[in-house]
Structure formats: C-alpha cells, structure tokens
Amino acid sequence: MSEINLARQATLQQRLEPRVLRVLSWAFTGFLVLYILIPVLITLVMSFNNAAMIRFPITDWSVRWYADFFGSTQWMDALINSIVIALGTTAISTTAGILAAWAFERYQIPFRTFWYMLIMMPLFMPGVVLGLGVAIAFGGVQLGSYSFYGSRELVMIAHSLWAMPLVFMLMEATFRTVDYRVVEASYDLGGRPIGSFFEIVVPMVSTGIISSALFAFVISLNEFVMALFLTDRDTQTLPVLMWLSLRSAGTPRLAVASVILALTVFVCMSVIMLWYARQLRKVAR
Amino acid sequence: MTLAQTDSSISEATDVPVRASRKPVVPWFLIAPALVIVLVFFGLPTLQMARMSFNLHVDQRLYVPGFTFEHYRTLFTNPLFSKAIWTTVQLALVASFFSVAIGYTFAILAWLKPARWRLLFVGLALCPLLISEIAIIFGWWMFFPKNGLLSQALLSAGLITDKFSLMYTEFAAFVGLVYVTLPYAFFILLSVLDGIDEQILESSADLGAPPLVTFREVLFPLTRTGLLVAFSQSFIWAMGTYATPSALGPDTLWTMGFLIQEQMLGKHNWPLASAFSMLLVIGVAAAMLLTRSLMSKRSAFHV
Numbered sequence: 296m297s298e299i300n301l302a303r304q305a306t307l308q309q310r311l312e313p314r315v316l317r318v319l320s321w322a323f324t325g326f327l328v329l330y331i332l333i334p335v336l337i338t339l340v341m342s343f344n345n346a347a348m349i350r351f352p353i354t355d356w357s358v359r360w361y362a363d364f365f366g367s368t369q370w371m372d373a374l375i376n377s378i379v380i381a382l383g384t385t386a387i388s389t390t391a392g393i394l395a396a397w398a399f400e401r402y403q404i405p406f407r408t409f410w411y412m413l414i415m416m417p418l419f420m421p422g423v424v425l426g427l428g429v430a431i432a433f434g435g436v437q438l439g440s441y442s443f444y445g446s447r448e449l450v451m452i453a454h455s456l457w458a459m460p461l462v463f464m465l466m467e468a469t470f471r472t473v474d475y476r477v478v479e480a481s482y483d484l485g486g487r488p489i490g491s492f493f494e495i496v497v498p499m500v501s502t503g504i505i506s507s508a509l510f511a512f513v514i515s516l517n518e519f520v521m522a523l524f525l526t527d528r529d530t531q532t533l534p535v536l537m538w539l540s541l542r543s544a545g546t547p548r549l550a551v552a553s554v555i556l557a558l559t560v561f562v563c564m565s566v567i568m569l570w571y572a573r574q575l576r577k578v579a580r
Numbered sequence: 581m582t583l584a585q586t587d588s589s590i591s592e593a594t595d596v597p598v599r600a601s602r603k604p605v606v607p608w609f610l611i612a613p614a615l616v617i618v619l620v621f622f623g624l625p626t627l628q629m630a631r632m633s634f635n636l637h638v639d640q641r642l643y644v645p646g647f648t649f650e651h652y653r654t655l656f657t658n659p660l661f662s663k664a665i666w667t668t669v670q671l672a673l674v675a676s677f678f679s680v681a682i683g684y685t686f687a688i689l690a691w692l693k694p695a696r697w698r699l700l701f702v703g704l705a706l707c708p709l710l711i712s713e714i715a716i717i718f719g720w721w722m723f724f725p726k727n728g729l730l731s732q733a734l735l736s737a738g739l740i741t742d743k744f745s746l747m748y749t750e751f752a753a754f755v756g757l758v759y760v761t762l763p764y765a766f767f768i769l770l771s772v773l774d775g776i777d778e779q780i781l782e783s784s785a786d787l788g789a790p791p792l793v794t795f796r797e798v799l800f801p802l803t804r805t806g807l808l809v810a811f812s813q814s815f816i817w818a819m820g821t822y823a824t825p826s827a828l829g830p831d832t833l834w835t836m837g838f839l840i841q842e843q844m845l846g847k848h849n850w851p852l853a854s855a856f857s858m859l860l861v862i863g864v865a866a867a868m869l870l871t872r873s874l875m876s877k878r879s880a881f882h883v
Contacts, residue, residue: 312790323685330759331707334719337729341722350727352736391613398610414614417622419868421820423837424857427844428625431632431854452621459617517712520823520837524844534714541718541827550722553715560710 335557342550349545360547370536370552376447377516377532383451384458384515389508391455392462397492400470418460426524429453445527453521458511465510469503470496505570509563516559626861633854643850651855664834665859671750671825671835672818675757676765679814680807682758683765688799690766691773702770709763716759717827724752724828753829760821761814768813772806805874812871816864836860 345355364370395414404410417425429452433443443449473496481491497504519534526535537552636646655661690701708716723729725747734740746752776799784794822837836856843853 312792316791320689324689327682327686328704331704331762333723333729334716334759335707335711337722338715338719349722351722351729351732387617391617394610395614398607402607402610403604404607404611410611410615413623414618417618419816419864420622421822421837421860421864423820423822423840424629424860424864425622425625427840427853427857428629429621430844431850432621432625432628452617455617456622459614463614513710517710517714519712519714523841534712537714537718538823541714541721545718545721549718553712553718556712556715564706564710 338550338553338557341547342554344547344550347546349547349550360551364548364551364555367548370533370548372529373531373533373536374552374555376526376530377534380447380450380454380522380532381512381515383447384454385508385512387451388455388458388462388511389504392459392507392511393466393504396463396466396470399467414463415460417456418464420456422457422518422520423524425453425456426521429521430524445525445530447530450522450525450530450532451515453525454515454518455511457518458514461514462507462511465507466500466503469500469507473499502567502571502574506567509567513560513563516556629854629857629861632851633858635851635854637849637851642848651852654852655855655859660834661839661856664836664839667833668819668835668837671754671757671833672815675754675761675818676811676814678754679758679761679765679818680769680811683762683810683814684769684803684807686762686766687769687773690770692778705763705766707763708759713760713821713823717756717824720752720756720759720828721747724749748828748830750829750833753825753833756824756828757818757821760824761817764817765810765814768810769803769806772803772809776802808874809871812867812874816867819860819863819867 340353341349342360343356343358344353345357345359346353398404399407399411429449430444433449477499478491478495481495482488486495517534519532519538522532522535523538526532531539533552533556537549540546541549632643633651634647634649636644636648637651638644655665686701686705690698690705693701724745725731726743726745728745728747731740731743731745735743780798780802781794784798785791789797820837822835822841825833825835826838836859840853840856840860843849843856
C-alpha cells in the first residue's frame, strides 16, 4: 500500500516538477532582466528630462541637458581627459601585455608561474589600494618642472595595472590557438622573427588584439577610484567629476554623462562583434 | 578574468613547443615592459605603503618618519575602525553569497538554454561589468528615493498609499553591491558548467531522477569547487568596492575602502590609510591563496 503511494508520489513529482521549474525559471529570468536593466534604462530615460530636478514621474521631455553637457567646458574637459587617458592606457597596456604574452607562449622562462602570478596580481587588487599606493609612491616625485602627481600619464600607468594583466591574459589564451607550423614555415622560408610576427601572427590573432585593446580602453574609461586619488582639477576624468557632483547634488546632466560613457562602451563592443563576424566570414570563405 | 582560466592556462602552456631557447635574453626583453609596470607601479608602492603604515602621524602633518605599531593597534582597538572592518567583511560575505546564488541560477539557465538565448544572457551579464560603477550608482540613486522610480511606480500601481524611500539604507547598498559582483560569479560558474557534458543530465533523468534530485546528486557535486571559487572571487571584489555602498548606504555604513579614502583625502593621515590598505591587501591575498589551493585540489582530483 505504502509502496504504491510512494510510487504515485514519485510519478506525480516527476510530472509536476518540470512544469513548476519552468515557471520558476521564467520568473527568475524576468527578475534578472529587470534587476540588470533598471539602472541602465532609468538613466537613459532621465537624460531626456527637461526639469532641473531628479524626480518621477517625468512630465517634460527635451534634449536640454545634452546641450548643457556639450556646452559646458568643465564637463567637456573631463570627457577629453577621460578619452586621452583611456587611449594612453590602451597603448601602454596592449604593448606591454602582448609582448609579455608572446614571451610566455613561445619561450622557456624560469619560474614562469611566479612571473605569471606577479603580472596578474594587480588585476585582483582593489582600486582604492592601487590608487593609494601610487599616490604615496609618486605623489611628491618631480622631474625638473614636471610633476607626476595630477598628470594624465600617471593615471594612464595606474589604469594599466588593471588593463595590462587583462590584455596579457586574453592574449596568452589567443596565442595558444595559433597554428605555429605556419610560423615555423615562414622561418624556414627565411622570414625574420620580427617580420614574421607582424606579417603572419598578428593577422591571425587580430580579433584577440582588437578585443583586448578595446577592453583596456573601456576599463580605463570607466575607472574612477584610482583617478580620484591621482588627478587634480585640470586632469580629472568624467567619472571622477560625476562622483564629485553626485556627492553635492544630482542633476539630469549626470544622466547625460552616464549615457555618453555607456554609449562609448557600446560602440567599442559593437566594433569587437563586427570584427569577430568579419573574421568568421573570412574563415568560412 | 577568473582564477579558473589562469590556472588552466599555466598548466597547458608549459608543454608548448619552445623555440629559440638558444637566446635566453629575448623573452626577458619581451616581458620587461610588463614587469616594469608591475614592479615599479605596484610592487614599489605596496612596499612603500607597508613602510608608511609604521610611520608616525603627528601635528596634522601627512606623516613623520618613524616606527610604530600604533596604527595597527588603532585599527583593532578603536571601536569605529574595528566596526568598519567587521561591516566590510559582513557586507562582502552576504553580498557574495547572494551574487553566487543568483549567478549560479543564471549560469545554469544560460547553460541549458539554446545558443541564441545564451548570447542574450551573456550580453545581459556583461552590462554590470562594462558600465561604469558611477553610472550604476547613479541609476540606483534615481530608483530608491522618495521621488524615485520605485516609490512612484508602486504608488501609481495603487500598491502603496504613501511615498517611501529605500535610499541610504543597507538594503540599497546591498542591492548595489550584488549588482557589481554578479557578473564575476556568473562568468566563473558558466565556464565551470561549460566543462560538464550536458548529456549527464539526460542520463540521470533516464534513470528516473526528477530534476531536483538530478541537481542535488549530479550537478551540485560537480560544481561545488566552482561555487567556492566564484564565492571567493565575489568576496574579493565586494571587499574592494567601496563607492557603491558608501553612496547608496546610510552615512553610518563605513567600509574599509571608505575609511581609506577618508583618512587619505579628508584627514590627511597617510600612515593610518596605509595600515588599512595593508589589511585589505592581506585579506585579498588570503582569499586568492585559498582559491588557488581549492583549484589545485580540484585539478589533482581530475588527473
């Protein structure tokens, strides 16, 4: 009797459970989509608010705050600082990261695990610690009349502490997919290592290079804790200015700044996707 | 960005065909720029910070060279600071727990769904990772207050009669913190799940196990290590993230990161800020070492 009951219960469970789980999985997906998109969409909507205050419901729409943003020298300077610093970070971290990854892939290095951990370590350090360290070590350093502290260059290098290990990691994985018989063949045909690298290897790993460069750019563009410690009024980046003005009072101008940051990132991601699709088509052909 | 990937890459990279070992100088030339960045701008500052944490702080000057354990003693004896340490750890633990729980469910869904869905899920998970923390803070900053979206939406839906504010509460800080750490947990767990053959679930179902039993007996044991790795990674990020909790949480919610900034930029007490940072560095390093030991145990098990 009880066995029959148990069996019935089991089949009931088997029939019911998938259905319950399906409903739950949809509910969870809905919750997740809402959770992730709320702060994004709310900002996008608020940037078109005409009022000077941040409050819902929004009754009056305009692009007034966009005009305000692009008309303000303070905000435009911050945007330019951000872009210059991000470009510098990209140049520094892709150069250093790609070279190191190539060395790790193609050469025997004594104590490689140690060096690997050392290069990766800054990526796991909180920005506030890195920022404080660099500020203490280089805060008072001057070369002639050139002061490191507050300079864009110092922020570029500080941001590279996060960006370079990431490039290194991505490129290490990418170099591992390369078919080195082709490279060997080019050596056999008389190619010099440097020439072969640029003519044979770089085209093969272009997707990896583009992606890691753009990730480096995005990391630097978004970062603001290190920048907060290392910049002054003239070199402050857009996220730093946003942080400082959020502390005093929030206006829809902040929403515009957020949208502009996010749009830049979105463009970078689209470039990666398009490049990737192009390479896939090339391979298919 | 995961330790999981790092670890496997080391073990695989060692047996790569090696050429040109006759020129042992070349690799060092190639690694030099990366090493200079890490040693000069991370190693040196960390050492200086360690030294700085023992310096004296007198007469409101930034620091006075000297040697004292006073700042470390202050960290643990001053109730203000020891409470901040406890708050940070507590907040990070709870936030990592939830971000692993949500990330795990999310990753399982992405893993089970067909490829088209998967791409959407991955895109969704990239959002918190690729959008600036400050923009996310601002987004929640418009959601929680009295005149924010949440209160307004519930009011117009007739669910509440009075406007209310969740802004500057621990709940808001917690929501923001989970948002920041969620993608790390998700991507680590997705990469762990990708290493599992999906047919294993079918076999389990064919043998008569209902989904939940399959989960408990098959999927969970296979992903246990991955869950621990995801937890420790989320914990590292939650410990280091201070802007989100300090902007969304109550004024009394003091985290270690906030106090570092406060001591450095506000109080100009460099030694104390350094002592706090060293504590954070040690905490992060401990969490990383723990992760690595978990990982190596796992790979030993598989080999």
